[in-house]
Amino acid sequence: MRTEHQPLIFELSTEGRVGYSIPSLDVPEIPVETLLPSEYLRQEAAELPEVSELQIVRHYTALSNRNHGVDSGFYPLGSCTMKYNPKINEDVARFPGFSSIHPLQDEETVQGAMEMMYRLQTSLAEITGMDEVTLQPAAGAHGEWTGLMMIRAYHEANGDFNRTKVIVPDSAHGTNPASATVAGFDSITVKSDERGLVDLEDLKRVVGPDTAALMLTNPNTLGLFEENILEMAAIIHEAGGKLYYDGANANAILGFARPGDMGFDVVHLNLHKTFTGPHGGGGPGSGPVGVKKDLIPFLPKPVLIKEDDVYRFEYNRPQSIGRVKPYYGNFGINVRAFTYIMTMGPDGLHQVSENAVLNANYIMRKLEPYFELPYKQHCKHEFVLSGSRQKKLGVRTLDMAKRLLDFGYHPPTIYFPLSVEEAIMIEPTETESKETLDEFIEKMIQIAKEAEETPEIVQEAPHTTVVKRLDEATAARKPILRYQKA
């Protein structure tokens, strides 16, 4: 990474420079004043930067050099599944037959795209053990909301308007309660027990005739499999509620267990996590949702179906929750996910989860002597350490995370889940080699030692990045959210 200051693109602008090339107007020009009322004709030009093509290339190359991706180095960001993003996926998604097709073209002209979608949704239904899948939701959070809206529609179709509560474990991601709110529910929290799993007694206490659903990630955000899942499903189902599966952690169980077999009624997957999206610096993602039979009528419109080898979108779905997104979802991401599934096949996906889980357990056991491990059982694809021991020495989890930057790593997820003090959540994924894991383990141990012997090295980290720690308080107090000409 280069350390010099990189000007804003606006600061590189010089009047009269251009970075584009379009043909000259080839139709007779009519004075625009005669076509549009002057009030609606822009008077002051939009001040976009004026730069040449090479300046643009240098600028964005410089910015990319100030960014860390999976291709740059290890990225054990827990719950985000930062696995390798295959190059073939990028090539395939750019085939003109996928990238240059319009969503409103006649269906006969896009049968190949629809076939791809159909094969993907069928594969995802099999992988999750669900009966039907929609590819419409744009991301995980969007999938959660879509799924909850379907659960709401289901209850309402049964004349059940008093199911206003969604139960969420205390270890859940903040998106779960937020999605519940946007779908018109109130959320209530169920506690975890000393083993990090949902406390069954507390679940029995909070469940009731007002329960719409329980949202659960399994394995949960601590990387632990909810062993009592069948008991939980029974408690919820007996109360008339539905079970929602947050697929954030699906990378742990491909071919080992299926949410549909665990009693889940609705499932969303994050294709940008488990199925190599890529993450894109924060999207676009894709969050398909799978449902069991009794929820099929409520799927968002349109539903993609196959009849006599012809694919078509069905709009006549009277009980549907409606549209959740214009067109048919983040198709380009779905192409990549399908390409990935076709690369791995049934045996490959099974091996993905086996290796992801083995990698996580390996790091966990190697680090156990040096860090507090709040939950001792085997983990699944990720695990959570606590920085509590180091905190007593004046070194916080944040400091250790920043120190990792000096070694070329993206740090783990930190301070999440909230239920673990000074949490450090590590998810190595299956695409990392043992050598990479060993180097990371070595550096983590080094940091634990530094915390004891030379804490200031950790407290003052990072030392090698293009900027030091940034003043986030001032950024929020006196926000500067856009470039303004000096």
Add this chain to the structure above:
Amino acid sequence: MTFRYLPMTDQDKKAMLEAIGIETTEELFQDIPEKVRFRGRLQIEEALSEPELLKEMGRLAAKNVNTKEYSSFLGAGVYDHYTSSVVNHMLLRSEFYTAYTPYQPEISQGELQAIFEFQSMICELTGMDVANSSMYDGGTSLAEAALLSAAQTKRKKIIVSKSVHPESRDVLKTYAYGQNFEVVEVDTENGLTSLSALKEAVDGETACVLVQYPNFFGQIEPLKEIESITHDAKAMFVVSSNPLALGALTPPGKFGADIVVGDAQPFGIAQGFGGPHCGYFAVSSKLMRKVPGRLVGQTVDENGKRGFVLTLQAREQHIRRDKATSNICSNQALNALAASIAMTTLGKQGVKEVAMQNIQKAHYAKKVLQEKGLKTAFDGPFFNEFVVELAVPVKDAKQKLLEEGIIGGYDLGLSYPELSGHMLIAVTEMRTKAEIDRLANVLEGLSCAQNISR
């Protein structure tokens, strides 16, 4: 079969199992109750090698009629525009696309700065004070604007013009149902929001008025009049806008819009069968702390050096949890980057020139079609789309056009029964005079044939 993304060898596996102190990986899965343990083999397609897979995906792609080979007059919210080669090359810098949300700013300055620049460019085009880092798309962005308006005004009635994209209105209705808000659709008159109907609909319960500019028919809505009707009722004025059009049109900010949303797809983002595209969300400064999604702000590091961070996070779902008004988390960062690069390639001159060419070419097309005897609907000012009335069913016309290598316009009858037989035609800077003339000739031929057969 071996898998090139899985580096673990038998040797590695043995050493790791030993380190953990177990015999087999099976022991790591013992916590999954046998009853839910999947013991079968997933019934999905068998794995393909890289060359086989390229062939299969190539076969699927080849089945689709694409706009690289056909000349497209289909718009209706998604457009075929000029994109410099630079955009794709920069997007393929994998430090961008293989990164996640910039939670660690010290090693994410590239992404953060790019988003800060995106926010700045969107503000410039829309004439607004603050723009976020992106939303899923124009449709969900519009729905989120309605939710924000309702939260801000503590009112529950959402008014939307029927000249707003039909699919966006559908999405809006789904979101509104979730929050128990009422959606009232206002009729159009001569292709524009009916001002008298709007006046009648707006009242003291109205949270916001949503219009599109240029609207779904390509027409330029009278924002000035709509603004005063809206603000007289102390409702929020929300404008959904094609940002490329704003290279030539007066920005909604100048007309007093409180929120401007839309899709940045026209800037360097593939049509891609409808997604992923890139919603944007811009507001006046009074709404700065209410914006959904992520915001990047400028700050300094310990040494006083300029840097960028995610900021005002107290607004967001991961902090506010059930108090959040939006649940958006992942957005469309990579496509915001694509849009930024595309906007940069165009620059101050290019964005205006491209927008002006759209106006000129669309007006030329309308004139030629009229000269060929085709009827056009609506006579107000428009950007790059207009409506023609065909003498034959639109479906038949499109079939004929397809045979001539042309993707015809949108069949308006699909979403506006009263406009059955009407086609919405989009003409961007990508269409040449020759292509436009060819379109006109085919459509003329069809209407003549129809007249003769009568």
